[in-house]
Amino acid sequence: MRTVNLPDGRTRQRLETWGEIATHLGVEIRTAQRWEGRMGLPVRRIDGGQAVFAFADELDDWRTSREVRRAERVAEPVPQLTMSPTAPVEADPERVPTASPRGRNAIYWIAGVFAAAAVGFAAARLSLTRQGAAEPLGASRLVLDHHRLVALDGLDRVVWTHTLARRSVAIDTIFRPNLSSWWERLDVDGDGRDEFIAVLRPDTARSESETLYCFNRDGSLRYAYTPDLTMRFSQRLGYEI
Numbered sequence: 001m002r003t004v005n006l007p008d009g010r011t012r013q014r015l016e017t018w019g020e021i022a023t024h025l026g027v028e029i030r031t032a033q034r035w036e037g038r039m040g041l042p043v044r045r046i047d048g049g050q051a052v053f054a055f056a057d058e059l060d061d062w063r064t065s066r067e068v069r070r071a072e073r074v075a076e077p078v079p080q081l082t083m084s085p086t087a088p089v090e091a092d093p094e095r096v097p098t099a100s101p102r103g104r105n106a107i108y109w110i111a112g113v114f115a116a117a118a119v120g121f122a123a124a125r126l127s128l129t130r131q132g133a134a135e136p137l138g139a140s141r142l143v144l145d146h147h148r149l150v151a152l153d154g155l156d157r158v159v160w161t162h163t164l165a166r167r168s169v170a171i172d173t174i175f176r177p178n179l180s181s182w183w184e185r186l187d188v189d190g191d192g193r194d195e196f197i198a199v200l201r202p203d204t205a206r207s208e209s210e211t212l213y214c215f216n217r218d219g220s221l222r223y224a225y226t227p228d229l230t231m232r233f234s235q236r237l238g239y240e241i
Contacts, residue, residue, distance in 0.1 A: 001056075013056035021054050023145045025063065027156040039066070138217060142183040142198055144170050149198060151219060160219030168200040171210055193217060 001020055004012045015021045021043065022032040035041040042058040045051065139151035139159040149162045170182035183198040196215040214222040 004055075014053055015056060015059075016053045018052060021052070021059065023143070024056055024059055026143065026145075026150045026152060026158040026161075031156050139196070139219070140185075142196060144168065144182075144198075144200070146203075149213075149215075151196070151215075162213075162215065162219060162221065164200070167203045169203045171199045171201055188214060195222060 002014045002016060004014045006012060015024055018029045018032060022029040025032055025035075027035075032041065032043075036043045040062070041054075042062050043052050043054045046053065138153060140154050141152055143150045143152060146167050147164050149164065151159045151161070153159050182200070183196060185194045186197055187193065188195050188197065194217060196213075196217070198213045198215070199210055200213065201210045209226055211224055211226040213224050216222055
């Protein structure tokens with residue numbers, strides 16, 4: 001990312017690779033490239049080639065406009081069908097037969113059945129409408145963006161973020177048999193709800209400390225643990241802890 005100074009004194013943040021663009025949006029690189037071709041993501045190409053860049057404020061405005069349009073579609077009222085009024089038809093009392101009590105009861109019963117069916121159909125339609133406007137999917141994976149952790153759902157939408165105290169990098173190592181990668185979704189307390197576990201260390205050349213973070217599904221930090229281990233080499237064992 002590079003800061004660009006404008007003639008009027010303002011500054012803009014310029015993202016100069018697909019990786020920086022995708023990280024800013026909180027999605028994978030392939031998703032950002034697909035959005036450019038299908039949904040008009042404001043990405044600029046240098047001399048029509050493969051090199052790209054984008055301005056952070058334009059990406060934010062594009063994402064906000066997409067969210068507003070999605071909200072308007074969800075809130076759009078469902079058209080209602082109306083029956084055209086018809087003029088009443090005057091019946092000739094001499095030609096209309098009088099219904100018997102049994103016939104009237106049958107008519108009332110049939111009318112009740114149709115009324116109940118109409119109420120059930122309306123309730124089902126309302127339920128489907130509410131489901132269409134449901135909350136976004138829960139967090140399913142973590143992405144590290146230097147100074148923050150970003151949780152995405154199955155549709156690559158940002159669910160929550162956590163700002164780190166220092167620029168950090170992910171740790172992948174075979175010496176942690178319980179973690180298949182630098183993060184994992186585990187039920188650490190056995191309550192039936194998964195938590196997110198992530199292992200990170202500060203992005204410095206001489207950094208040896210590693211911190212284990214535990215987050216609840218809503219993004220709240222449950223705890224962070226940094227073990228204090230000192231390693232010394234010796235002739236007898238080769239090393240001691």
